[in-house]
Amino acid sequence: MDYHFNFNFVWRYADKLYWGLLLSLEIAFVSILIGMVIGLGLALAYTGGGRLVRTAIAAYVEFIRNVPLLLLVYLVFYGIPSAGGFAYDAQTSFVATLALYSGAYLVEVFRAGLDAIPKGLIDAGKSIGLTPWQRFLYVRMPMMFRIVLPSLSNVYVSLFKDTSLAYVIAVPELTYGANWIKTNTFRVIEVWLVVWPMYLVTCYVLLHGLRLLERRFSLVRR
Amino acid sequence: MSQSLVQIRGVKKSFGTTRVLDGVDLDVAKGEVVCVIGPSGSGKTTLLRCINLLETYDDGSIKVDSVEVGYEDGSGSRKRRSERALAPIRADIGMVFQLFNLFPHLSALENVTLGLTKVRGISKAEAKDRATHWLTRVGLADKLQSLPSQLSGGQQQRVGIARAVAMGPKVLLLDEITSALDPELVGEVLSVVQGLAKDGMTMIVVTHEMTFARDVGSRIVFMDDGRVQIDGPSREVLANAASHERLKSFLARIEMKH
Numbered sequence: 001m002d003y004h005f006n007f008n009f010v011w012r013y014a015d016k017l018y019w020g021l022l023l024s025l026e027i028a029f030v031s032i033l034i035g036m037v038i039g040l041g042l043a044l045a046y047t048g049g050g051r052l053v054r055t056a057i058a059a060y061v062e063f064i065r066n067v068p069l070l071l072l073v074y075l076v077f078y079g080i081p082s083a084g085g086f087a088y089d090a091q092t093s094f095v096a097t098l099a100l101y102s103g104a105y106l107v108e109v110f111r112a113g114l115d116a117i118p119k120g121l122i123d124a125g126k127s128i129g130l131t132p133w134q135r136f137l138y139v140r141m142p143m144m145f146r147i148v149l150p151s152l153s154n155v156y157v158s159l160f161k162d163t164s165l166a167y168v169i170a171v172p173e174l175t176y177g178a179n180w181i182k183t184n185t186f187r188v189i190e191v192w193l194v195v196w197p198m199y200l201v202t203c204y205v206l207l208h209g210l211r212l213l214e215r216r217f218s219l220v221r222r
Numbered sequence: 223m224s225q226s227l228v229q230i231r232g233v234k235k236s237f238g239t240t241r242v243l244d245g246v247d248l249d250v251a252k253g254e255v256v257c258v259i260g261p262s263g264s265g266k267t268t269l270l271r272c273i274n275l276l277e278t279y280d281d282g283s284i285k286v287d288s289v290e291v292g293y294e295d296g297s298g299s300r301k302r303r304s305e306r307a308l309a310p311i312r313a314d315i316g317m318v319f320q321l322f323n324l325f326p327h328l329s330a331l332e333n334v335t336l337g338l339t340k341v342r343g344i345s346k347a348e349a350k351d352r353a354t355h356w357l358t359r360v361g362l363a364d365k366l367q368s369l370p371s372q373l374s375g376g377q378q379q380r381v382g383i384a385r386a387v388a389m390g391p392k393v394l395l396l397d398e399i400t401s402a403l404d405p406e407l408v409g410e411v412l413s414v415v416q417g418l419a420k421d422g423m424t425m426i427v428v429t430h431e432m433t434f435a436r437d438v439g440s441r442i443v444f445m446d447d448g449r450v451q452i453d454g455p456s457r458e459v460l461a462n463a464a465s466h467e468r469l470k471s472f473l474a475r476i477e478m479k480h
Binding site: 118120121123124125126127128129130131132134138139142143146217219220 | 274276305306308309310311312313314315316317319321323324325326327336337340341369370371372385386389
């Protein structure tokens, strides 16, 4: 094997990777935030709603979860605008897609969390005279949050990695930046050898941060 | 009994086809400690949970301090009060649970102050004082900042009592509060309840502790088949148990367990 590694080309365009990573994080952050609102809202609607509401929510979840994300990305970016006769920029389109996608996963996470709150705690809240809204705010939410934190960590990290799919609609995130360098310098191995640890370290830091959060909010004090 | 604090009339409830309460009448006067005993499945706990409408009931009336609790006053069809409207009524009816039901994410102190600040609208500082007073009273002055997971069952149950009593309820409902405790922890919880009885707290106590029922209870109510079978002064009821077949066999059965 007489391949000579040359990382100079990668370093020359390092700003593409740097800004790409920041954009990946931004996309993940905004999508997850919107996804959380969707997920929580629908989980509550599911728990408290009638059959029609439940069916509609279940349909949304199944429709989104059982198709590849890539297909959704294409559908939202190319399909919807051409059918509706309008256009939006790639980044907005991708954020919308990822938000819808994460929403579907988070509905299930939050719903499981709400179901897992011991009924006795709700009784206790009622017995001291908390109104439904107060029970939601001071009992159900804090409990649900603690119950779902470990599964949230998984969803967050996996969604962050999913931002790499934005590459296919030319959103200049990390994978797009890497691909640009590869195409323009032909240093294929070097680029991916740099991008790989960038994803790895970011995911690791994310997970570690969430672990700390879990420990901070643990119901068992060590 | 002219002016009962708690007045239960003809309460009926079924779970599916099973009738759990079959026309229960019960009066509790202010300051009384009424111990409700009976075999499991006799409807004791359900009756207790109907009083603050943790369970709905199909027919009858339950008044606390002359206020119809679960259903709006007025004739015609029974209209269930909304959860919002129930909240202030429930705040006046304290409840202590078999499985403690402490909020696990809150410290002992916060478990007690939550209702004081959010429901009673008391300032944080005053709520903290009041909660500290009650937690000290139940012997937990050194556990204010502990999470429920750091407390023993007996300690958790005493927090549960403090949480209920600090609200200043008109009546306290105790639902088999020592059933989930190790035998050696039962005493510490019952002595707290005994103290409350001395203070004149009105209580309805579902219990299997016969010694407690005899010594602390002013009355014993024996339930079976969803009805009140016997209702009388504690010592009298226990003294005459031999003449009542069902009570006799019930007492013999729990005797064997102990």
